[in-house]
Amino acid sequence: MKFFFSAGRYFALLARVFSRPERSRIYLQKLFLEIESLGINSVGIVAVISTFMGGIITLQVAYNMTNPFLPTYLIGLGNRDSLILEFSSTVMALIMAGKIGSNITSEIGSMRVTEQIDSLEIMGVNSASYLILPKIAAVVLMFPFLYILSVFFGLIGGLIVGPSLGAVSATDYINGIQYAFTPYYVTFSLIKSLFFGFLVASVPAYFGYFVEGGALEVGTASTRAVVNTNILILVFDLILTQLLF
Structure with missing residues (x-):
């Protein structure tokens, strides 16, 4: 398995998935199970970070x-815009690629090397759609929620730390996060979160689905999946920023 994935093979897999x-x-x-496993279980780490x-x-x-x-x-304005524009969308997606992406790759990869996917195919089940589609749908649905949650806790963190360490008064900080707010x-x-959610679910699923070998190769595939997902997130961040701004 090459370090970077094949675009043709990736889109062929997506055609089967959808x-x-x-x-x-x-x-x-399965969708509700994946929402709990991949989305709800990520709320804690998103809130803390x-x-x-x-x-x-x-x-x-x-x-x-x-x-x-x-x-x-x-000061409050700077924290607000940093969270809204970049941290809570892009940086949080990079973090979630490590948590959610490695989980997806290891789960599907383990099923591949233990021939469970082959068994599904023998029974006439579209294994790509059955295993991957609920994960993609769950992550795409949960990413906007995690983004909003990240912004909220980031603003709360600034409100706690800034006044407690004397960097800014609570009144000035609150005025700052309300000043010149741009809903767009x-x-x-x-x-961006919707695009990143799709990448975080689909790219690791690709690496897990096509893994070959044993447990060692599954671990290697997880690493490759996270690296490729992070690169694609940054590329799409650049593209979407150019197109939407």
């Missing part, structure tokens, strides 16, 4: 505002 399901009720049941990063960004903005003529409410920034990042 073919008509045999039994929609089973797919719906976002809270600390919100506090860190607030301190960094405060410590770099050396000009006394700059109003202190800009949220729309833009939500669109």
Whole structure:
């Protein structure tokens, strides 16, 4: 298996994934299971990381505002826009690629090397759609929710850390996160989250589905999946920023 995936093979797999399901009720049941496994179980790490990063960004903005003529409410504004535009969408997607992506690759890869996928094919089941489609749907549905959650906890982190360490008063910070708010920034990042969610689910699924060998190769495939997903996230971040701004 090459380090970078084959685009032709990837799109051929997606064509099988999005073919008509045999039994929609089973797919719906799997969807809810994947939402819990891949989405709900990621809420904790998103909340913790976002809270600390919100506090860190607030301190960094405060410590770099050396000009006394700059109003202190800009600290809250800087934290808000950093979270909304980049951290809670792109950086959080990179983190989720490591958590969710490696999980998907190892699960599907283990089924491949133990011949469970071959058994599904023998029984006439479209294994690509049955195994991958619920995961893609669950991650795409959950990513906007995780993005909103990340922004919220990041702002709370800044509100806790900034005033407690004397970097900015609570009043100025709250005024800053309300000042000159642009709703399109949220729309833009939500669109990015949908794209990133699709990448985080589909690329690791590709590496897991086509893994060859044993347990060692499954671990290697997980690493390759995370690296490729991260690269694609950054590429699409650049493309979407150019197209949507």
